[in-house]
C-alpha cells in the first residue's frame with residue numbers, strides 16, 4: 001500500500017466511524033491532504049438550486065425549533081458533545097489529514113468542540129434577560145431574548161471544526177438552525193461533524209433540518225451572504241473576505257459576525273520570566289505552522305534583553321522538528337498550500353528589503369512524499385514597516401526592540417488588526433497598563449497570544465471585524481432582544497410624564 005492510498009484509506013475509515021457513507025470515486029471537489037498533496041476524497045458540490053432548497057429547509061426548521069424550550073434544545077447539544085467525546089480520535093485524525101495539524105493540536109481542536117458543547121448546554125438554562133425598575137407605578141419593564149433565525153456559518157481551513165462548533169452549539173441552544181459552508185480545503189471533517197450532529201438530533205427526537213452542510217466555492221458563501229432568510233452570517237477568514245461580507249450583509253440589514261485577520265504581538269519586558277516567555281512565544285509563533293488567526297507574528301522586546309532573548313528563540317526554533325505530522329516528535333506540520341509558501345517567501349523578501357535580518361528559518365524543508373513544509377522564520381526588523389503591519393498566514397515572527405513601555409504599546413497597537421495580544425512581565429504595573437491599553441479583543445499576561453479557552457468571548461477589534469464568538473455573552477449575537485413593558489395597574493401613565501388629553 002503506497003502512502004497516498006494510506007491517507008485516503010485512513011480518511012475513509014475515520015469518516016465511516018463517524019457515520020459517513022463511502023465517498024463517490026469521482027466528483028467535482030477533490031480533497032487533498034497537505035501532508036503529501038495526495039487526493040484523499042472526492043465530493044460533489046452543491047448547485048445554486050440546492051443551496052436555495054437548503055436555506056428553505058433550514059427556515060422551515062426554524063419555525064419548529066424556535067418554539068421548543070431552550071433547556072430542551074440543549075439536549076441535542078448535550079448528545080452531540082457525547083458523540084464528540086466518543087469520536088474524538090476519528091475527528092482529530094481527519095483534522096490532521098485535511099489541515100495538517102500535529103495530532104496533539106488536532107485533538108485539542110476537537111476538545112474545543114467538546115468544551116463548547118458543555119458550555120452551551122449550561123447556557124441553555126441561562127439565556128438571561130434583565131428586569132429593570134419601571135419609572136411608572138404598576139408597570140414591569142423587562143427584556144426577553146428570542147431565537148434569531150437561520151445562522152450561516154462560513155469557516156476557514158485552519159480551525160476546520162472548532163470554529164463551526166462555537167457557532168453551532170450556541171446557535172442551536174439559542175433556537176437557530178445552522179447552514180454551514182466549510183472551507184473547500186477541509187470538507188471531510190465537516191461531513192463527519194454533520195453526520196454526528198444529525199445523529200444527535202435524531203436520537204433526542206429534535207426536528208429535522210436543524211443542520212445543513214453546503215459544499216462549494218465562494219458562490220455558495222455569497223448565496224448565504226445575500227439571502228434575507230439567513231439572519232446571521234458568521235464568517236471566519238481574511239480581512240479581504242470580511243470587507244466583502246460585512247457591507248453585503250449590512251445592505252440587506254442582516255447581522256454579521258466577523259472573525260478576520262490578526263497580527264498579534266507580545267511584549268517581552270526586562271522583568272519577564274524568560275524561560276516561560278521562550279516557551280510561550282515558540283508555541284504561539286511556530287505552533288500550527290503559524291496558521292492560527294491568533295498566531296504570534298510580532299515580538300516587541302526590551303532593548304536590554306533583546307539580543308539574549310532572540311538568541312534563545314533562535315535556539316528553540318532550531319530544535320523544532322518540521323515534518324509529516326503523523327511522524328512521532330514533529331511539532332511543525334505543513335503549510336496548507338504552495339500559495340502560502342509563496343506569500344511567506346514574498347513577505348520575507350520584503351522584510352529583508354526593508355532592512356530586516358533573517359535570524360533563522362524560512363527554508364523549504366523536503367519531506368518524503370511531498371507537501372509544503374517550511375522552517376519557522378525569525379526576522380529582526382529595524383522598524384515596523386508595511387510588511388510587518390500585514391498578516392502573512394505563515395510562520396514568520398518579526399522582532400522589534402523598545403526602550404520604554406509607552407513606545408512598546410504604541411508599536412503594539414499601530415497595526416490595522418486587533419485580535420490577540422500579550423505581555424511577558426513580572427511587574428504588575430506594566431501588566432495592568434498593558435491590559436488597559438492593548439486595543440485587541442484578547443489581551444494576556446505571561447502566556448502567548450494563541451490557544452484561548454472557549455469560556456471567554458473570542459474575537460477582535462479593528463480589521464479583525466469586531467465579532468465575538470464562543471464563551472461569555474457571545475450568545476447574544478445569535479438571539480434578538482425584545483423589551484417588554486407590562487402595565488398591571490388600572491391607570492395609563494405615560495413615560496417621561498407626558499400628558500395627552
Ligand code: UN1
Nearest residue numbers: 159292293294450451452
Ligand atoms: C482561529 O485561528 O481561527 O485561540 C481560531 C486559539 C484557538 C482558536 C483559534 N482556540 O488559538
